[in-house]
Amino acid sequence: MTPGRAPQSSGKPGKAARTYRRPKPDAARRAAFDVLRMVDDRDAYANLVLPGLLRDRRMTGRDAALATELVHGTLRRQGTYDAILDRCVDRPINEVDPPVLDVLCLGAHQLLATRIPTHAAVSATVELARGVLGDGRAKFVNAVLRKVAARDLDEWLAEVAPPYDEDPEGHLSIVYSHPRWVVAALWDALGGGRAEIEALLAADNEPPAVTLVARPGRSTLDELYEAGAKPGRWSPLAAVLTEGDPGAIAAVRDGRAGVQDEGSQLVAQALANAAVDGDETRWLDLCAGPGGKAGLLAAIATQRDVALLAVERRHHRARLVRNAIGWNTRHQVVTADGTRPAWAPGSFDRVIADVPCSGLGALRRRPESRWRRRPEDIAELGPLQRELLTSALGAVRPGGVVAYVTCSPHKAETRSVVDDVLASPAGSGFSLVDAREYLPGVTGLGDGPDIQLWPHLHGTDAMYLALLRRGA
């Protein structure tokens, strides 16, 4: 509220009507703004900093839910909002100060994609602007948001997106708020026509469900159901939490169960269940941090009396892997470069190379990542992905099996890597196994032998899996 403006009556005569009170600071919008600044300024990841900030400010319930929706929605939809705001400001959008732009995007998100009434969205955002930008810039925010509020989202999209028939990728890029090159890469990997790519891009803009894994031998699905979770869709170890904090579930707190996308569960189980010749003693996870798949593989390995070695190059991530598998001392974690094997060739029965990748398959989960990635990243990651797969092939014994995994469907990170390594001297003696066989009951996996999961078809991240068996 502007100082000096007449205070609103509380409806009761007397004290409240006479006393000026500054409006209560809007905790949710302020928290959302602060996270957006950290993402912009310090390259922070919203899904990592937001929970800590909510905890520090003791925000729970509706305030926490609103802050989360504002942060995630604003970041995901940034491409759409930038295009709309560009029509509402009197200078190119990239000349607007980043903090002002953050407030404008927060306002645009409330106006165009939430049920918050227009007057509340504008006044609360202008109030935020007064607090964080000052009165002068708050007036600018007010004027711009009034222009944004003049149309609904569909009307704006009809105005700012190029027609689909003239420029399909440009149209989809604005309507679904993905960089144009990402639309092109996803479409190339997915195939199909407009309906398919629209379904995928729309799914990328939906927050994923919280999926839990009951690590075999350590926890059970019944335990998770009793805590309020529902059955998962594909993985026999999955349960879905529709509300509440997973950290409040004892099995999750104790590390006997965990939060894990069903796609990750499926690829780890496929590796564990793929046929190998002979007895087994040792498995290898070549890129283990932060330890999601290692945690599941260690549980399965324990049941089969097999030891897991987990390798992770970065020290702090290796520590996370230790938390995930250290409950059984037969499983080991080493901080090492997986491209420089510290083991004799052919030492392992099963090897997983879940390589560093662009993460284009997990855009639902990391709302800002689509704007951070550059097409050059794909080319830069290629040599390391090939080296790690080569190293994985060197580590497996005759009759054993290697899983090559990415959380990206980009063909340059998936099939091209596998084809190149198979065609190199390292691939000699290896052949692709039909991975579909090891994801029983899962439909829509493609023509094989490798598989691709999709958010819009499977409700999972877009995980890719190729299984390569070494001839006996």
Ligand SMILES: C[S@@+](CC[C@H](N)C(=O)[O-])C[C@H]1O[C@@H](n2cnc3c(N)ncnc32)[C@H](O)[C@@H]1O
């Ligand atoms: C996609 S993540 C793996 C995710 C993990 N498997 C999970 O399920 O939690 C890739 C990991 O590989 C690690 N990494 C990158 N280069 C590596 C290398 N040369 N050797 C071993 N690990 C590496 C990264 O630090 C990152 O933690």
